Amino acid sequence: MEKDKYFHSVSLDRDECKGCTNCVKKCPTEAIRIRNGKAKIIKERCIDCGECIRTCPYHAKKAVTDNYKKIFDYTYKIALPAPTLYGQFSTAKDINIILKALKLLGFDEIYEVLTGADMVSEATKEYLKRAGIKKPVINSACPAVVRLIQIRFPNLVDHILPLMSPVECVAREARKSAVEKTGLPEDKIGVFFISPCAAKMTSYINPLGLEKSELDGVISISDIYGECASFISKLEADEDLTKATASGLSWAISGGETKSLNIEKSISVSGIRNVINVLEELDDERIDDIDFVECLACTGGCVGGALTVENPFVASARISQIAKNYDISYIEKGSIIPEDLMLEKEIEYIPVMNLGKTMKESMEIMAKTQQIYETMPRLDCGSCGAPSCNALSEDIARGFAKELDCVFKFKEKLNFLINEMNQLDD
Ligand code: SF4
Numbered sequence: 001m002e003k004d005k006y007f008h009s010v011s012l013d014r015d016e017c018k019g020c021t022n023c024v025k026k027c028p029t030e031a032i033r034i035r036n037g038k039a040k041i042i043k044e045r046c047i048d049c050g051e052c053i054r055t056c057p058y059h060a061k062k063a064v065t066d067n068y069k070k071i072f073d074y075t076y077k078i079a080l081p082a083p084t085l086y087g088q089f090s091t092a093k094d095i096n097i098i099l100k101a102l103k104l105l106g107f108d109e110i111y112e113v114l115t116g117a118d119m120v121s122e123a124t125k126e127y128l129k130r131a132g133i134k135k136p137v138i139n140s141a142c143p144a145v146v147r148l149i150q151i152r153f154p155n156l157v158d159h160i161l162p163l164m165s166p167v168e169c170v171a172r173e174a175r176k177s178a179v180e181k182t183g184l185p186e187d188k189i190g191v192f193f194i195s196p197c198a199a200k201m202t203s204y205i206n207p208l209g210l211e212k213s214e215l216d217g218v219i220s221i222s223d224i225y226g227e228c229a230s231f232i233s234k235l236e237a238d239e240d241l242t243k244a245t246a247s248g249l250s251w252a253i254s255g256g257e258t259k260s261l262n263i264e265k266s267i268s269v270s271g272i273r274n275v276i277n278v279l280e281e282l283d284d285e286r287i288d289d290i291d292f293v294e295c296l297a298c299t300g301g302c303v304g305g306a307l308t309v310e311n312p313f314v315a316s317a318r319i320s321q322i323a324k325n326y327d328i329s330y331i332e333k334g335s336i337i338p339e340d341l342m343l344e345k346e347i348e349y350i351p352v353m354n355l356g357k358t359m360k361e362s363m364e365i366m367a368k369t370q371q372i373y374e375t376m377p378r379l380d381c382g383s384c385g386a387p388s389c390n391a392l393s394e395d396i397a398r399g400f401a402k403e404l405d406c407v408f409k410f411k412e413k414l415n416f417l418i419n420e421m422n423q424l425d426d
């Protein structure tokens with residue numbers, strides 16, 4: 001996959017797009033416009049939340065992930081299943097059956113991402129005890145939320161937990177141990193994440209706070225679901241392959257990460273609109289008595305990811321049921337310190353929402369936007385291809401759209417011309 005600073009997993013199938021504007025209205029960062037009858041994603045603004053994939057009635061929005069056959073490019077193949085996978089199969093009450101099915105797909109070894117979740121939980125507990133850190137600390141496990149903060153909430157960037165994601169922790173361990181175990185060179189070992197969401201694909205291409213991802217690919221849960229399900233129906237749990245813990249499993253569900261930290265002054269929020277509301281309140285310093293905020297872009301947490309198959313509430317109930325069979329965590333208290341999992345680079349603000357290149361230019365465009373907006377019908381109908389009258393006013397002020405893109409303005413102009421012609425006729 002080619003490196004691109006603004007690579008996004010979420011993309012458009014132009015042939016399927018009908019220009020209906022459903023996705024335009026649902027995008028939380030106003031990253032979509034209709035141009036020449038088709039949706040266009042402004043890639044700087046997209047956070048890969050997957051809302052447009054869920055919304056599009058014509059399935060024109062897709063997530064680009066790796067085809068699972070890519071694993072056969074490697075001699076030794078390692079699967080890193082997200083805990084969300086365990087809630088997808090009605091017939092699999094035991095995780096071992098699901099892991100066995102993954103092996104039948106062709107993987108040589110499985111490293112469960114939930115073990116990384118336990119490591120991050122332990123390191124976070126230690127991190128939260130440190131003096132001088134900005135509170136509340138905001139979790140960094142959801143790449144869509146981190147990206148949202150980077151582009152829209154510059155004041156909150158240094159509240160983001162500066163630790164690697166569970167999947168990167170596990171990928172690092174898996175590769176190291178496979179090299180020792182097999183004696184193979186690193187490039188013969190393929191490490192693949194089985195992902196519930198598009199944002200994880202984007203963070204593999206452009207990893208947050210890391211020079212390079214330890215992954216060799218990201219496969220969507222929906223891509224392997226069918227084949228896995230067909231194996232599962234014939235398998236029995238006669239091998240102990242899982243290292244599951246109740247705490248690691250709970251990371252698939254909103255509130256799981258917070259619960260694993262066992263701290264009182266914390267909140268958990270899921271669903272991108274709810275996340276934006278909470279971040280706005282944090283930005284305005286209206287929330288001041290909280291130490292930790294868990295934000296997950298998908299409703300219900302990762303179980304609500306756009307690349308899953310099962311209803312998120314059903315998947316969530318299944319995972320909670322499975323978790324009852326396991327210990328809370330196997331990680332010894334204090335055995336992992338934040339330095340073990342620290343990001344290599346600072347997470348930075350990305351000023352893509354600025355209207356102009358300089359403050360002066362931005363102020364001028366803002367004033368012009370306001371002037372144009374005053375003349376708009378302010379119905380936010382979306383017929384122009386922008387999400388709101390304000391967004392169209394901004395596009396006009398920046399030179400990306402014309403006043404007559406507004407259907408009401410167009411009608412006004414047409415009526416005016418007809419009147420003029422009638423008068424001339426008279
Ligand atoms: S929802 Fe968006 S991508 Fe889907 S058909 Fe409508 S305009 Fe096109």
Ligand code: SF4
Nearest residue numbers: 027046047049050052
């Ligand atoms: S993935 Fe989210 S942010 Fe990106 S275009 Fe779709 S709705 Fe907008």
